[in-house]
Amino acid sequence: MSATTKIALGPAPDPLLTEAVVRGGAVVAPLESADALVWAGGVEEFPRTLPEGITWVQLPAAGIEDWFDAGVVTADPGRTWTSAAGAFSATVAEHALTLLLAGVRALPAHLAARTWSQQELFHRVGTLRGTTVAIVGAGGIGRALVPMLAALGAQTIAVNRSGSPVPGAIATFPTSRLSEVWPRADHFVIAAPATTATYHLVSRDELALMKPSAWVVNVARGTLIDTEALVEALRDEKIGGAGLDVTDPEPLPDGHPLWTLPNVIVTPHDSNPPAVRPPAYAEHVTLNVARFVAGEPLAARIDPVIGY
């Protein structure tokens, strides 16, 4: 790329992203004359056709199944698509840690108490120190979570498709050996993308293999867990509890058992709150613009065939 790499911003001008583009070493230009498009809007507003000159499109979401389903992401030769995967990793990892700590330290029972129940609660408070946490789907969020767990004295087992070692994990398992992980780890953070291969990744059999004190945290997509099997395991106290930022169905309907089970924390898909997003996305854009300008491989490339 030349020193005058031109980046279009859509759907509207944006001072934070303009600054991000300039910091990355490019200039902002109209879509017609641009080399790439950095998108900050929703899927509905996305242009149906793009000028041929656009060789790279940056989408603002980390999970891009909606964009894929809408037919926005196409397998055109000569065009690269990137998501915002990784941009919000640290904030979602913080949310996962919050749910895990709140579970292990029995905050739901504490918040329900209206009397000083020290003797009862004493025996429900645990610690992450010395435990082993499995991160199932150790992409950006998982990699951001590893050092947070390490600082608390917890070890990480990572699981990813290839089994290629995740830095800081005591072991990395390929998805094909996932069945070995359920009985081995103390707690689980589900952070894998939603694909046909990961649908109901956690169901009856997997829940049955977990330790009775295990907390399962899901910050990925609701469909990765078989909700009916989970409710059953929680009702029968087969596991310690569940911290769910995502559910299936979503939104979780009123009156659903997950709202009232005492060993559940539901957060309504708000692990990545709006106030935190624009600065994180701008940082990601700067990184990818710099790579685009330098002709280096872009971060968070989407594979238009497998869908993430």
Added chain:
Amino acid sequence: MSATTKIALGPAPDPLLTEAVVRGGAVVAPLESADALVWAGGVEEFPRTLPEGITWVQLPAAGIEDWFDAGVVTADPGRTWTSAAGAFSATVAEHALTLLLAGVRALPAHLAARTWSQQELFHRVGTLRGTTVAIVGAGGIGRALVPMLAALGAQTIAVNRSGSPVPGAIATFPTSRLSEVWPRADHFVIAAPATTATYHLVSRDELALMKPSAWVVNVARGTLIDTEALVEALRDEKIGGAGLDVTDPEPLPDGHPLWTLPNVIVTPHDSNPPAVRPPAYAEHVTLNVARFVAGEPLAARIDPVIGY
């Protein structure tokens, strides 16, 4: 000390502590012939008089005001007293982090929800990333907390009596400059010992100086905070909220406003749960026995005059 340093265990034999003494390079012996006493019981059972040969006493509590008030800790020349301060630092620091994260991420509101209130909650979820947390009383707990906060992208301002730099903190203030800290930090963890000098350390004036989004976490002693002033600040939403493992009075009586205010998390002094204590205390005993054997300064020495 010679290679046959003799340590008495009380009030009863204890396999975990026997192992800890041996690992520290000493042997277990009866009180009458011992050089030191490692205590694992309560203050009531503590011997009223000790043989003169006992030159060191290890107490099992981190906060020792009860032992001090009971007259157990005396300023005898030639006898050193140590507490378990530091032994439980990491687990209490984990509790403090749990309360802080639960507050910043609005878990009380989430756990009260019985419907998918995403739009409402979205704007209440914050992050620790990029924030500055003041640790007031940066002893063992505070020092253990600093790297946990760092892993989450939060900076620490430490406050201690001398102002001597705490590793990892961006600034360390002496207690004399505490008034500068209240408006400057985003959140506060109170971890100072309970003394006459720290009584009502946080009262009306201090609360008024804090940011309206500030969470105050107390894992030290209830009397460090003026409860009446705190309740007022919480009711009027002058601060973000409070996470309290300790209260004044303690136990917190039924019907107290702290039980029902929506921006409060009360845990009944259970940050250091029983299941986690014996292994942590044994580790501390090994460390101090090794130092005693080597004639090195002991960890967590009690000053019998100032009372901690």
